Amino acid sequence: xxxxxxxxxxxxxxxxxxxxxxxxxxxxxxxxxxxxxxxxxxxxxxxxxxxxxxxxxxxxxxxxxxxxxxxxxxxxxxxxxxxxxxxxxxxxxxxxxxxxxxxxxxxxxxxxxxxxxxxxxxxxxxxxxxxxxxxxxxxxxxxxxxxxxxxxxxxxxxxxxxxxxxxxxxxxxxxxxxxxx
Amino acid sequence: xxxxxxxxxxxxxxxxxxxxxxxxxxxxxxxxxxxxxxxxxxxxxxxxxxxxxxxxxxxxxxxxxxxxxxxxxxxxxxxxxxxxxxxxxxxxxxxxxxxxxxx
Numbered sequence: 001x002x003x004x005x006x007x008x009x010x011x012x013x014x015x016x017x018x019x020x021x022x023x024x025x026x027x028x029x030x031x032x033x034x035x036x037x038x039x040x041x042x043x044x045x046x047x048x049x050x051x052x053x054x055x056x057x058x059x060x061x062x063x064x065x066x067x068x069x070x071x072x073x074x075x076x077x078x079x080x081x082x083x084x085x086x087x088x089x090x091x092x093x094x095x096x097x098x099x100x101x102x103x104x105x106x107x108x109x110x111x112x113x114x115x116x117x118x119x120x121x122x123x124x125x126x127x128x129x130x131x132x133x134x135x136x137x138x139x140x141x142x143x144x145x146x147x148x149x150x151x152x153x154x155x156x157x158x159x160x161x162x163x164x165x166x167x168x169x170x171x172x173x174x175x176x177x178x179x180x181x
Numbered sequence: 182x183x184x185x186x187x188x189x190x191x192x193x194x195x196x197x198x199x200x201x202x203x204x205x206x207x208x209x210x211x212x213x214x215x216x217x218x219x220x221x222x223x224x225x226x227x228x229x230x231x232x233x234x235x236x237x238x239x240x241x242x243x244x245x246x247x248x249x250x251x252x253x254x255x256x257x258x259x260x261x262x263x264x265x266x267x268x269x270x271x272x273x274x275x276x277x278x279x280x281x282x283x284x
Contacts, residue, residue, distance in 0.1 A: 015209050022202055025183040037194060037248045039261075041201070041241075043233050046228035048212055049273065050205075054259065057186055071186045077257055079264050083273035087222065088210035091273055098260045109274060 002148040007124035008159065009091045012166050014114040018084055018091045020166045021112075025056075029161035032058045032154070033105050055098070064145060069139060089114050097147075104131045104140070105145050123159075126154045127151050186255060190247035197244040200237040208233075 010017050024035045035057035042051050056078040066072055077098040084091045093110040108127040115122045129147045131140035186193040208229050215225045252258045 015213060019202075019206055020208060022198070022205070033183060035186045037185050037190070037251070038197065038201075038244070039248060039252075043226075043230040043254075045227040045230040046223065048216075048222060048229075051271075051273075055186070055261070077255075077260070079261065082272040085273065087216040088276075089213060090273070090276060094268075094270055094274060096264060096268060099266055101260060101264065107268075111276075112246065159255075166241060 002127075002129040002144050004127040004129070004148060004151060004155075005125070006155070007122060009115055009117075010121045010123060010163065010166060011119065011120050012121060012170060014089050014091075014112060014121045016170055017112050017166065019084070019125075020162070020169055021091065021093075023169055024158075024162055024165055027161040027163070027165055029157045030154070032060055034059055048086050050082075052080075052082045052084075054080045054082075056080060056095075061152060063146060066143060070100055070143070072100055075099065100143075100147075102132065104129065104143050106146060106151055108151070125155065127155075185248070185251065186257075187247065188252035189240040190244065190251055192248050193240070197237065197240045200240050201233075204229075204233050204236055 012020070024030075025036055033056055035055075037055050038052060039055055040051075040053040043049075044051070056076065058076045059074050060076045061074060062072050076172060078095050079098050080095040082091065082093040093108075093114040094108075095108045097104075097106050106127060106129045108125065110125045112121050112122065113124075114120070125149075129144050129151065133146050185191040212222070212225060212229070215222045252261060
């Protein structure tokens with residue numbers, strides 16, 4: 001089992017970050033994400049919570065031994081479920097790999113919530129990576145390690161990319177507003 | 182916006198995403214403001230949920246049908262079903278104990 005845990009801040013208010021969530025892809029830093037589709041979406045009329053289920057298609061090159069042993073391809077799919085709760089100002093995103101899931105799971109949980117500093121949003125992220133079956137131990141460990149490495153690399157790219165996306169999205173709108181005002 | 186699983190679904194996806202984004206941006210900040218009054222919030226949620234259905238319901242039908250087809254063509258429907266059975270995630274995950282929201 002590999003466990004990853006990190007948190008940092010975005011210098012944007014919570015609502016801007018949550019609106020920006022839907023604009024994260026495509027971006028030039030995360031070219032491995034090639035498709036996103038909404039599978040299901042609901043707005044709860046009582047709680048106002050928006051639940052969205054999506055599938056992301058990624059292209060990732062796996063080491064040859066993983067391809068040989070697990071028969072994986074370059075196409076990797078991820079199932080993502082998010083909940084946005086305006087009442088508590090919490091947005092949570094849970095993602096799990098669909099590809100290679102019979103061998104190992106990478107379960108990621110992200111949470112966006114307002115910081116105590118105004119205009120700032122806390123981002124916290126955990127991931128649990130675990131080989132599923134009683135695999136030959138070194139294969140299981142190797143697979144987990146590779147998934148953890150990919151996860152950390154992609155998390156880094158994602159953070160840089162989303163920072164850029166938010167800046168461009170909201171600076172552009174401020175510029176437009178300044179012209180109109 | 183990124184592409185769809187199947188390129189033929191991409192125009193439908195883009196239309197749906199635009200519809201949702203436009204509705205969502207109008208929804209979020211007033212929802213946060215309304216949350217201070219349970220009555221107001223309840224009325225607002227109900228009204229906005231109906232509005233979303235009215236505005237984007239038709240586009241959603243077309244897009245969703247295309248995605249279902251794409252999932253079958255890509256052989257993802259079984260994996261997806263298994264994942265849904267194992268982790269339905271029909272409710273938000275529990276929040277960590279409060280006091281961890283300051284940084």
